Amino acid sequence: MTDRQPGFSTLAVHAGAQPDPTTGARATPIYQTTSFVFNDADHAASLFGLQSFGNIYTRIGNPTNAVLEERVAALEGGTAALAVASGHAAQVVTLQQLLMPGDEFIAARKLYGGSINQFTHSFKSFGWNVVWADTDDISSFEQAVTPRTKAIFIESIANPGGAITDIEAIAAVARKAGVPLIVDNTLATPYLIRPIDHGADIVVHSLTKFLGGHGNSIGGIIVDAGTFDWSKGGKYPMLSEPRPEYHGIKIQETFGNFAFAIACRVLGLRDLGPALSPFNAFLILTGIETLPLRMQKHCDNAKAIAEFLSRHPAVASVSYAGLSSDKYSRLARKYAPKGAGAVFTFSLKGGYEAGVSLVSNLKLFSHLANVGDTRSLVIHPASTTHSQLDDAAKVRAGAGPDIVRLSIGIEDKEDLIADLEQALGS
Amino acid sequence: MNHDKYDDDYIRSILNTVKSIAMVGASPVNVRPSYFAFKYLAQRGYDMIPVNPGQVGKALMGKPFVASLADIGRPVDMIDIFRNSSHIMPVVEEALKLPTLPKVIWMQLGARDDAAAAKAEAAGIKVVMNRCPKIEYGRLSSEIAWMGVNSRTLSSKRAPIPTQGMRLSLNRVSVGGGSTSASDRAARDKTELT
Numbered sequence: 001m002t003d004r005q006p007g008f009s010t011l012a013v014h015a016g017a018q019p020d021p022t023t024g025a026r027a028t029p030i031y032q033t034t035s036f037v038f039n040d041a042d043h044a045a046s047l048f049g050l051q052s053f054g055n056i057y058t059r060i061g062n063p064t065n066a067v068l069e070e071r072v073a074a075l076e077g078g079t080a081a082l083a084v085a086s087g088h089a090a091q092v093v094t095l096q097q098l099l100m101p102g103d104e105f106i107a108a109r110k111l112y113g114g115s116i117n118q119f120t121h122s123f124k125s126f127g128w129n130v131v132w133a134d135t136d137d138i139s140s141f142e143q144a145v146t147p148r149t150k151a152i153f154i155e156s157i158a159n160p161g162g163a164i165t166d167i168e169a170i171a172a173v174a175r176k177a178g179v180p181l182i183v184d185n186t187l188a189t190p191y192l193i194r195p196i197d198h199g200a201d202i203v204v205h206s207l208t209k210f211l212g213g214h215g216n217s218i219g220g221i222i223v224d225a226g227t228f229d230w231s232k233g234g235k236y237p238m239l240s241e242p243r244p245e246y247h248g249i250k251i252q253e254t255f256g257n258f259a260f261a262i263a264c265r266v267l268g269l270r271d272l273g274p275a276l277s278p279f280n281a282f283l284i285l286t287g288i289e290t291l292p293l294r295m296q297k298h299c300d301n302a303k304a305i306a307e308f309l310s311r312h313p314a315v316a317s318v319s320y321a322g323l324s325s326d327k328y329s330r331l332a333r334k335y336a337p338k339g340a341g342a343v344f345t346f347s348l349k350g351g352y353e354a355g356v357s358l359v360s361n362l363k364l365f366s367h368l369a370n371v372g373d374t375r376s377l378v379i380h381p382a383s384t385t386h387s388q389l390d391d392a393a394k395v396r397a398g399a400g401p402d403i404v405r406l407s408i409g410i411e412d413k414e415d416l417i418a419d420l421e422q423a424l425g426s
Numbered sequence: 427m428n429h430d431k432y433d434d435d436y437i438r439s440i441l442n443t444v445k446s447i448a449m450v451g452a453s454p455v456n457v458r459p460s461y462f463a464f465k466y467l468a469q470r471g472y473d474m475i476p477v478n479p480g481q482v483g484k485a486l487m488g489k490p491f492v493a494s495l496a497d498i499g500r501p502v503d504m505i506d507i508f509r510n511s512s513h514i515m516p517v518v519e520e521a522l523k524l525p526t527l528p529k530v531i532w533m534q535l536g537a538r539d540d541a542a543a544a545k546a547e548a549a550g551i552k553v554v555m556n557r558c559p560k561i562e563y564g565r566l567s568s569e570i571a572w573m574g575v576n577s578r579t580l581s582s583k584r585a586p587i588p589t590q591g592m593r594l595s596l597n598r599v600s601v602g603g604g605s606t607s608a609s610d611r612a613a614r615d616k617t618e619l620t
Contacts, residue, residue: 006580014580016571021585051462053564053572061572069574080575247457254459256535256558258575265574 016070031063064278075190079226080261087206089274090220101127105151106144110158113386145177157187160405161319161398162344164331171199191295192336201228209372213287217280226257299339302408320344342408361423371407444503451508452476460508463560501526514539
């Protein structure tokens with residue numbers, strides 16, 4: 001008998017969770033504890049030596065977090081995952097396993113502004129050098145490859161403009177260069193796009209956004225696709241060489257196709273320390289149970305609102321890949337046939353002033369710096385999320401001064417359109 | 427038999443039926459994967475036999491090393507080969523000469539020899555290649571999910587209560603008196619009044 005592959009919605013509810021063996025609790029309990037008792041000294045030693053599976057200390061792992069990890073790994077089609085305190089933490093922990101000082105990684109220019117900052121400034125102080133490339137010109141990725149390149153980093157749906165990335169084309173560049181492709185899948189979620197199916201080796205998320213989905217918890221996750229051979233050429237010593245802190249264990253040799261997730265846990269999370277609170281893990285898990293329902297509604301609403309805006313006389317342009325006229329419409333049909341996400345930008349004929357006035361006149365849309373909430377959100381990226389970029393970089397990142405970003409919630413679309421209509425009219 | 431991918435039922439039936447496992451290439455060095463796999467499987471109740479000609483005279487978890495499969499001197503259900511792919515064939519050939527053939531030949535994570543597998547399968551032996559029995563046991567029992575690993579299993583059933591768990595132990599610290607001081611006082615007052 002061939003194993004049956006459960007559907008996405010079944011996995012969203014069940015993967016990783018089962019009734020608690022001790023109490024029978026059906027919802028996943030919040031294991032709000034710092035530490036776990038060892039059976040005996042030998043058990044403790046074998047856990048510390050990575051010889052047994054088990055819990056030690058919540059900075060390294062926690063049973064509530066483990067349910068979240070298995071669930072996201074299952075939804076993404078990965079071998080394993082590691083939950084961390086934020087999407088930013090996921091990026092640091094991921095790259096720490098791959099880069100040594102003086103190494104390089106290639107990143108797409110169209111990224112969340114916070115990631116651009118992290119890569120440009122903080123990572124520079126670690127000696128990790130980012131080299132930018134343009135997702136609209138695949139050859140720019142090929143040209144950026146050098147012998148020091150250790151990874152390629154892209155977003156599946158790019159923030160803030162909602163551009164769809166040709167993941168397969170960039171995966172081919174990564175394969176040829178012998179480096180892993182890391183895809184930030186935050187804005188798509190695995191409901192819309194599963195980057196591993198298109199050649200990604202590592203997927204990272206800000207769980208804070210659509211996966212958690214309710215705007216109540218910060219979190220991040222790293223998913224290991226189990227596809228990359230870390231042993232080749234000694235390029236990734238964190239995975240291929242004996243680890244002195246674990247008595248000479250080689251992570252890849254010991255853990256096979258989930259070695260990257262283990263390295264992130266036992267070398268990254270253990271030492272850098274950005275652990276996710278089990279309470280946040282519980283809230284995010286609860287959110288994920290309804291991900292397929294919410295995500296479809298987010299996308300359907302976003303499409304209706306993008307269409308409304310594109311017809312409105314005050315609007316200069318709408319950048320949403322779900323519109324058939326959009327530059328990324330072909331890629332959206334290929335990669336995200338269920339919907340092109342719910343975060344997009346538009347510009348107003350009245351420029352910066354009209355954008356500011358719109359934001360202040362909206363009554364249902366909340367003006368704040370987040371996306372992927374049940375509530376509809378609005379922001380002016382140039383003065384907030386992308387404010388630390390210079391003007392040219394703002395335009396390149398799709399966050400010019402006249403741009404307004406929306407994150408469409410799951411309210412009734414008629415009410416959202418009415419709110420935009422009154423705010424645009426006034 | 428496709429050896430690129432195994433159905434869970436195939437692996438599960440092997441781990442549910444074999445009782446004795448000879449581990450060829452078992453190491454007494456406690457940072458080697460063979461050491462932890464040996465220990466883990468022994469703790470799960472398998473009858474483990476360490477095979478390594480360089481370690482004869484020593485023991486692993488109280489089990490004496492033997493030099494070869496022939497030296498085990500009794501039938502074994504499964505042979506787990508902890509050697510590189512280039513060393514698989516001689517072990518399989520040795521296994522095929524045993525008076526009682528094993529039911530399963532398992533090659534560790536990273537080890538694969540399709541010709542050796544075909545020979546074993548022609549003799550009616552089940553073969554698993556490039557997998558770790560410890561990881562597969564942990565995955566199918568979902569114990570490995572504590573490490574964030576995708577077990578690729580689902581269950582709405584409660585796992586059995588651990589019979590040796592601390593909660594079921596009677597060996598707990600008692601708080602003096604046997605009941606609370608208030609209930610003791612109430613009992614005493616009642617006695618004094620009557």
